[in-house]
Amino acid sequence: MDKRHKEALIRLSGDKVVFNCPMAQYTTMGVGGASEALYKADELDELRLLIAFLNSEHIPYLIIGRGSNLLIKDNGFEGVAILLKGSLAGIERKDGDDLTVLAGAGLPLVDLITFCRNSGLGGLECFAGIPGTVGGAVIMNAGAFGNEFGSRVQTLEMITREGNLIQKDRAQLMFSYRRLEIEDGQVAVRARIILERESKEVVTGRIADYLKKRKIGQPMEYPSSGSVFKNPPSQYAGRLIEQAGLKGMRIGGAMISEKHANFIVNTGNASARNILDLIFLAQSKVKEQTGIELEPEIKIVGN
Numbered sequence: 001m002d003k004r005h006k007e008a009l010i011r012l013s014g015d016k017v018v019f020n021c022p023m024a025q026y027t028t029m030g031v032g033g034a035s036e037a038l039y040k041a042d043e044l045d046e047l048r049l050l051i052a053f054l055n056s057e058h059i060p061y062l063i064i065g066r067g068s069n070l071l072i073k074d075n076g077f078e079g080v081a082i083l084l085k086g087s088l089a090g091i092e093r094k095d096g097d098d099l100t101v102l103a104g105a106g107l108p109l110v111d112l113i114t115f116c117r118n119s120g121l122g123g124l125e126c127f128a129g130i131p132g133t134v135g136g137a138v139i140m141n142a143g144a145f146g147n148e149f150g151s152r153v154q155t156l157e158m159i160t161r162e163g164n165l166i167q168k169d170r171a172q173l174m175f176s177y178r179r180l181e182i183e184d185g186q187v188a189v190r191a192r193i194i195l196e197r198e199s200k201e202v203v204t205g206r207i208a209d210y211l212k213k214r215k216i217g218q219p220m221e222y223p224s225s226g227s228v229f230k231n232p233p234s235q236y237a238g239r240l241i242e243q244a245g246l247k248g249m250r251i252g253g254a255m256i257s258e259k260h261a262n263f264i265v266n267t268g269n270a271s272a273r274n275i276l277d278l279i280f281l282a283q284s285k286v287k288e289q290t291g292i293e294l295e296p297e298i299k300i301v302g303n
């Protein structure tokens with residue numbers, strides 16, 4: 001980005017852009033270098049202008065939800081990291097008969113689930129404990145206990161690279177394992193989520209049960225990015241890594257979790273390099289022993 005680009009971003013944003021911004025605090029793993037700029041967008045029209053501008057100037061950008069499936073490398077991200085806030089993180093429901101809600105992509109999943117519970121709407125309880133946003137859950141097609149978030153999405157509004165707002169309905173949304181097919185550079189801004197009528201007490205109970213199961217199976221006591229690898233067909237990545245003898249393996253401050261081998265945790269002072277080295281180690285050991293290539297689920301960005 002040159003001086004002219006920076007001035008244009010300041011004109012567009014007022015005080016909502018920060019340059020050379022350390023990114024560790026914007027990911028749940030808590031590692032990574034700085035982004036050239038961090039832009040907190042809170043209105044749709046502003047975001048449309050921003051996306052059109054960045055594309056017309058060929059400036060890379062990265063939408064960050066809660067950064068809970070994201071590893072930013074130690075030398076940071078050359079481009080603009082974008083957070084969706086304000087009206088891009090809102091939630092609406094027409095009336096008490098409506099069995100859908102319209103959720104902004106920047107809305108934390110926990111707020112969506114709480115809103116549904118308080119409105120007597122069920123269906124999302126299994127996703128309780130996933131520390132992402134609605135946008136991240138849609139783009140990653142987050143999954144839990146045999147359910148996929150994509151199955152709850154009725155429509156999705158997105159911004160194209162040209163800054164136009166488009167809407168896709170269920171039939172046009174191609175969800176697969178931890179993936180929604182979208183064109184490069186498109187930004188999810190709002191999803192209509194389909195729910196079921198359910199009593200607040202039942203929803204509350206189910207949320208508590210799912211959170212309990214998570215606590216037993218996942219290393220919640222350390223920062224992480226959730227599952228590092230996708231499960232290969234009819235296999236569990238965690239089991240393959242455990243069978244390769246890597247549970248508890250440490251490089252620097254990063255460790256393959258003792259509790260769940262598909263989690264790499266930050267025990268306090270990990271660098272992105274430490275985490276990447278453990279990722280390569282797990283891939284090479286599992287490949288050597290089983291011939292299976294583990295594919296990262298987490299998104300690895302930057303330099």
Ligand SMILES: Cc1cc2nc3c(=O)[nH]c(=O)nc-3n(C[C@H](O)[C@H](O)[C@H](O)COP(=O)(O)OP(=O)(O)OC[C@H]3O[C@@H](n4cnc5c(N)ncnc54)[C@H](O)[C@@H]3O)c2cc1C
Pocket residue numbers: 028062063064065066067068069070084105106129130131132133134135136137138139140141142143144186187188189218220224225226227299
């Ligand atoms: C403790 C823990 C438990 C977890 N448990 C689960 C689990 O059970 N199931 C599961 O599936 N995942 C799980 N995860 C991983 C992660 O929380 C999910 O993938 C989540 O959906 C990611 O959301 P996010 O908002 O943090 O996305 P981010 O990590 O910020 O982003 C992920 C990707 O989506 C893109 N993106 C985000 N928002 C948008 C948008 N609006 N438009 C376009 N692109 C966008 C980003 O650019 C990036 O490529 C867990 C993570 C942790 C730390």
